[in-house]
Amino acid sequence: SQTIHQWPATLVQPVGSPLSLECTVEGTSNPNLYWYRQAAGRGLQLLFYSVGIGQISSEVPQNLSASRPQDRQFILSSKKLLLSDSGFYLCAWRASGGGTEAFFGQGTRLTVV
């Protein structure tokens, strides 16, 4: 069966510090991978998605970047965090080709102080 791992679960970082959130998927090959951000009490904003190794599509201009160094690994990064980067970050995978639901990790709650 497929599983998705996302870590850490919570993170408190100072303004100006770097960020690296990692997400890995097991039990499937060539998945589509997604990073979403959710502010408190609000909806899910698509940040990045990837349909293959090294292929990253960015949905909104921002202080963040994403990379996919391996088929089932998706990394969200920042060189210098801003207060506005605080939020709940969710990684998801979905079978390539469309027509199927996405499966989510448990999320990382990031607080920038």
Place this chain on the structure above:
Amino acid sequence: GENVGLHLPTLSVQEGDNSIINCAYSNSASDYFIWYKQESGKGPQFIIDIRSNMDKRQGQRVTVLLNKTVKHLSLQIAATQPGDSAVYFCAEANTDKLIFGTGTRLQVFP
């Protein structure tokens, strides 16, 4: 589209009543639609899906209706229970992208 900056609207229902949660989607090219349930501090959980060649699909206690003419999606929950209290999101998808709607908070009262 993504109205992610808006506060979630709330639907309050009494236990045992039916709930109807509505969603407007933006892309007429979307061909697959999903409803998710999200409990506090957790990732969204799949409820039910529907493809664009259908206008209704039923699951256990849930029904999704799709109206492509007006780009509208609804989730009906029969005999709503306290455990149904959560935030509900619709999502529209094509081959690669998966975009979420605003979301609705469902509160169930005894």
